[in-house]
Amino acid sequence: MADQRVALTRQVKDANDIVAVVGNYLHLTPAGASFKAICPFHQDHRPSLDVDPRRQRYRCWACGAFGDVFSFVMGYEKVDFLEARAILARRVGISLDDDDRSALDGRIRLLEAMRWAANHYQQVLLDSELAQGARLYLGERKLAGPIVRQFGLGYAPAMGDWLVKLARSERIDPATLKEIGLIAERKEQSGYYDRFRDRIMFPIRDTRGQTVGFGGRILPDSPYASRGPKYYNSAETPLFSKSELIYGLDHARQAGAAEGYLAVVEGYTDVLMAHQMGVPQVVATMGTALNLRHINQLRRFVPRVVLVFDADAGGMTGVDRALEIFISQDVELKIATLPDGMDPCDLLVAHGADPFKKALQESVDALDFKMNRLLSKEDDSIESTRRVVDAILGILALTPEVTGQSGRVKQELLITRIAHRLRLREETIWARLGELKDARRQREARLAEGAPVDPHGSASTITRSAGQSGGPAPMLERQLLEILLAEPSLVGIAAAQLPLEEMTHPGLRRLLEGLYALHAEGETPDLDALRPRLNHPALATKALELQDVGRTVNDRNAWLTRILAAFTERRTVQTKRQLRDQLAHTTDHQQALDLLKAVQARSKGTDSSSPRAT
Template identity: 60%
Template sequence: MPSDQVEQTKQVKAASDIVAVVGSYLALHAAGKVFKAICPFHNDSRPSLDIDPARQRYKCWSCGAHGDVFAFVMHQEKVGFKEARAILANKVGIKLDEQVSPQDRHRARLLEVMRWAQGKYAYQLLEGDIGEAARKYLGERKLSGKTVRDFGLGFAPIDGDWLARLAASERVPEETLVEVGLTAVRDGNRGQYDRFRDRVMFPIKDVRGQVVGFGGRIMPNSPYASRAPKYYNSAETPLFSKSELLYGLDLARHGGAAAGYLAVVEGYTDVMMAHQCGVPQVVATMGTALNARHVAQLRRYVPKVVLVYDADAGGYTGVDRALEIFVSQDVELAVATLPEGLDPCDLLVRPDGVETFKQVLASAVDALDFKLNRLLERNTTPSVETARRILDDVLVIMAAAPPTPNQAAQVKQELIVTRLSHRLGLKQETVWARLGELRKGHEQKERDQRAKERDQRPAPVVRPDTVLPTTERPRGGAKTGPAEAAERQLVELLLADPALVPVAAAQLTPDEVTHSGLRRILAELYAIHAAGAVPDLESLRARLDDRPDLFDAAANRLHPVGQQMQDREQWLQRLLKWFADRKAQDEAKRAKDQLSGASEEQTIELLRRIQKTQPPKRSAG
């Protein structure tokens, strides 16, 4: 963040009294030197939230929510730091002088074209004569006019170049239309044609409510219906990635925060009907399975995710894929099963459908129990061999999951093992041992695959003037403990004393830090310094806008520890020496590993490199 923006951030914070800001959202009452309020971040029954005007901080003594005025607005509005800063700046009348990069300006132009197109589609649906059939179709689906307007639905006429001609008449750049996936160039460069024709248009928005893509549903009586896909989404563009977006999240996030969870369904109309019927905590994927990027978005807003499945959905394979993601995530996963043969939209339009749907969501079963129940349904009194197969079915998912990144995820795995041992009548030691075996097998398969891929590539030629290629350091193993301790201490020091950042940057790269979270913080501190700003917490907050969990750890756990450290310069030098020694040891190991099969010339160079990594011998006496 440039230094002028840092100063503006400090001005906004200084002008935003936390009592006034929180009071604009909640009812406050004085209690001695602080103010109290009902905490909005959990189901609070008594005033648990303290607002301290002296420290300009808030803290809930029940759920643990805490922070400054920026953190409160971020949590309350469910926005990132930049949006929270803009909200506060507007409240106190400070005009922000944002630094806009060429990439940001280009993205803004793309978004403007998407807004333009959405307006044209919406007009055709709501006002145009050719949209009458589409209006009738939506009415048959029981979607109200308010719901259609709230979600911004539209209609793309059947004409092959309707939008392209409209864009030309209004001087919308042709190349921009192609870039956002609304039109394409005909063969032979003979003009453009519309990608969406004779379709009800569902704008797909990001979490800020900006249109980034479209989903089009072919009209049932369209001449294209027999030879075109029923639903057609925008192609991948700089704005649109179907593997990252969740339909309706911009409208569902507040409802999810109130309900304590977000429910994931499959269809656009399922989401719309749920919102129309007073169940706003519902989103949908874009025709893809739930993945880690989806989960990263969901966990910003809720602690729990409910996957909604049809009772006749064959195999529930999506549950296994989701379980693999959630095993190592600090998010609860549950599965809700709809009555057989009904999707949410069909269920909700029934006379008792709304209450039934709410009951389905409320009775969602923990995903692990859901899987175990399904495995045990066919074996009410399982034999030893059946119990072993059931155990392996679950542990294989855990073995394939990414390494647990934090203590909460490790606790989750311990709870899973405890539950498995209880349900299957096995000792916990037995379950842990089998999990270890399966993990080793999974890791070996991955090593074999990497080796196979390396064998298929040309072998590198080692010359005296080349640097040996580095390999990724294992994230587990014996070095994990001391490595993470040293890496944590390094970040603690730099957060507490920003003046030491250039010293560290001159001797250590972020790639040498194995912990992904600490590596990201270190890289951002370096980037802030390189941009000419002071790498302090205020600057770091903006650069970690996409990872509020990391900023919370930096500000409330790492930074306070660093402030307690004495003789920081000497401590930093000891840490840098530790990193240098580790790097030398790794270099020696890599060189030794390459000795086998090396040519005579290569062997000499490798031995020379190994020698350089050895500490100098002390003279006798």
């Protein structure tokens, strides 16, 4: 069965030319031996995506997106590897195996159940006597019928088994509704109950307009109002992740592209009222702070994000967190401030669209906004200036290390602006930033017992691929994977000589572990066989890059020999260091002699060869 799955992966990949597949999603133009397109993975203003038919790879020279035909479908469609393989198999008429059918059909089944529930919730809101209180509430909030229909609002009746009974009457499997978080099993008796009761239902959709979850607002006079939160989102499901989804993005993205930005507010009704009043470039997060996943979603459509600021302590914390993330991202952040005590919906209802539009147009760069707030609370004393410097640089110190020329330019511009504003030398600012970063690293190392912690949880680097942070991959370990991924026949040689425990980098160790396992099971240990087991987009992309580098090496057998010799040398050096440490601390004369002999023996056996430098 495993061999059949690997064969299917290869068959699907061979049958799906990357130019044809990408061309189904994007407009491609010839550029020499390759093709160019606007990159869908960032806000691209000129064609930065290069599609290479010879290597069957794509690469964006602006944002770094890279991969093969599977990677592209996974990234564009937001699906996992099995779903991407199923989509590509159906595209060329290849028969699916059970895993692929269950992956694709399972997702379709869940989406259909969501659509079914959304339709019935909306039908109740629009037509049923059960929803009189809900319609009255929406009327009081000045939300009219067209916007209610456009966003698909509905109502979940107050009785505890309304959806359960409806599903039974229409032969909908309750297990499916449980899987998407709409019903739950009773603990003390058999059967199910509705999770949403007496709530206005806000369908939450992905960027393609498919309902993947719900947000429910309890009616103010509901008997359940004191027993639960005002807003209640769907539970985490295979379709719904509140830390990734952005409410209203399916409706706002075109307007955002036209305006050049998207405005992020806090509530569902803020979004609805903004769209109703003619400001459609407005979205909201799912009751969570703006995070890196949200930003990666937004930057696909716009180069600038305007965070609508709630002028309280909590709002200020949100600004700091957003600024921390945006400093390291290729997207601009601005802050719009509304009159004290008013949220966007209140402002729009009371004063119309003009004041809200003005606030968005007059939004301030996030760094300037932060400095303005700090300076307004301080005097011109030396100590006050020092506090402002540390507050600003403390945010910069939390950001990941910048990579690439664009990131370095952005950081230098930030430092220049801070120095100019605070009338300090740039060298002084750089030095203090370095001190704060060192202090942060030391603090995190202590908290993690010696292992650095990534504060943002970015999935974009191999460092995090095993749920840990290991820093840059050691060159020797990276070269080993380059050779083995390019030449699977050499995996057996490596497995016989190199224990898995000698790999210090967690992501590379996971790749090598997969290759060793395939070899032990008698399968060809290549990337096609490894990839379904990984089902990890970032790690699979890194594996493709390593494989491409390895294929540029001519005599791979000789390189593997040198790499394994270098691992032996590294092992010897580590052992000698441990022996010397023991020798330095021992007080026993005989033990000291034994340790000295061991060090000398290790020194005679050291192999000085080393693989190439890259």
